[in-house]
Amino acid sequence: MKSEKQTFPVPRSQSPCSFAPLILLVAIELVIYIVTTGLVLLPVLLPNLGISGGHSHHSYVTIAIGVLLLVTYQVLFILLCVSAFCTVTTPPGDIPSWLRSDGKSDLHSYSNLLQAVERKRDGSPRFCRKTMAYKPDRAHYCAEVGRCVLQYQTFSVSLNSAIGFYNYKYYLLTVFYGFCTSAWVVGACLPDVMDSWPPFSRLPDSSPPPSVAAAVPLPIGARSLLDMGAADLQRRIEFGVNALVFPSVVDDDETSQYIVDATMLFTLVAAVLLLIPCLVLCVLHGYLIMRGYTLYEWRQVLDGKRAKGISLFDYGGLHNVALTLGVYPTLWLLPTRSGIEGNGIFFPEQERMQ
Numbered sequence: 001m002k003s004e005k006q007t008f009p010v011p012r013s014q015s016p017c018s019f020a021p022l023i024l025l026v027a028i029e030l031v032i033y034i035v036t037t038g039l040v041l042l043p044v045l046l047p048n049l050g051i052s053g054g055h056s057h058h059s060y061v062t063i064a065i066g067v068l069l070l071v072t073y074q075v076l077f078i079l080l081c082v083s084a085f086c087t088v089t090t091p092p093g094d095i096p097s098w099l100r101s102d103g104k105s106d107l108h109s110y111s112n113l114l115q116a117v118e119r120k121r122d123g124s125p126r127f128c129r130k131t132m133a134y135k136p137d138r139a140h141y142c143a144e145v146g147r148c149v150l151q152y153q154t155f156s157v158s159l160n161s162a163i164g165f166y167n168y169k170y171y172l173l174t175v176f177y178g179f180c181t182s183a184w185v186v187g188a189c190l191p192d193v194m195d196s197w198p199p200f201s202r203l204p205d206s207s208p209p210p211s212v213a214a215a216v217p218l219p220i221g222a223r224s225l226l227d228m229g230a231a232d233l234q235r236r237i238e239f240g241v242n243a244l245v246f247p248s249v250v251d252d253d254e255t256s257q258y259i260v261d262a263t264m265l266f267t268l269v270a271a272v273l274l275l276i277p278c279l280v281l282c283v284l285h286g287y288l289i290m291r292g293y294t295l296y297e298w299r300q301v302l303d304g305k306r307a308k309g310i311s312l313f314d315y316g317g318l319h320n321v322a323l324t325l326g327v328y329p330t331l332w333l334l335p336t337r338s339g340i341e342g343n344g345i346f347f348p349e350q351e352r353m354q
Helices: 020-045 060-089 107-114 168-196 210-215 220-224 230-245 252-291 295-302 317-325
Strands: 140-142 147-149 154-156 161-163
Touching: 020 060, 020 168, 020 252, 060 161, 060 168, 161 168, 168 252, 168 317, 252 295, 252 317
Parallel strands: none
Antiparallel strands: 140 147, 154 161
């Protein structure tokens, strides 16, 4: 059965600060994008544009590689933005009106309508008293949005969105491209950071100008913090303090270089902090898809609320992927729902999928 277009409004958490994580995440991604594009890639293509001084001579091969890396990063970042936008703006799926009841109607009639595998212990269909609706298979109540969600996965705090049948693929692509872009940024920024910051840098120590060192000196004991590069680290800290307190005694070129180095370090740390959870989520959801579980069902298994073993909706690895990402492999990595069959209410029987 082909998917039906959802007309329900996008559910959101009503907390006053519910959008704060999303705004912070967008701001961090924009900073990472600007720094990576402006300080890492463009100086390779336009040597006179960079102020970091890390690129002096560029062959045609280097420029060609730089163009390839630049285009690849732009494509990955665009796919990340589109996937995240679709995740946030696409309703996850709500229980339709024909399954809503006062709970006193003919159970036999609703049981025939649902054709559900999941039942209560007495064999009757599952009923949600909070939304006054009979629940299809895999539908569960989401407390954050105050409604039942079809094929409920989880509520994403960072995106302020419930993840269900209709936006699950977008969520997976958001996590996947978040990992790809973060890994790319780490690989691009790490060499420059290692060349600029102790204890990675093996450059000889250069003493700061007397006017800068005398303005706000640091304790001599700070030099014993690191065996290698401690003096350079102290010099950079002293320079950063004096650049803020006594900007008149600091050379403009050195100030620019210090800002570039600090920005690159911040970008690297931010990318690593984004890469780790994205990698964990990619591995976790990949495992759950192959096993035929949603994240909510897996939590129930871990909590002992659901029996361990083979999932009732495990149709084999390839079929599970096709039901999640679509029947066209060429569209799996694109933020589109073309080829995804079903409507989140009815699910095929396992015998028919073997």
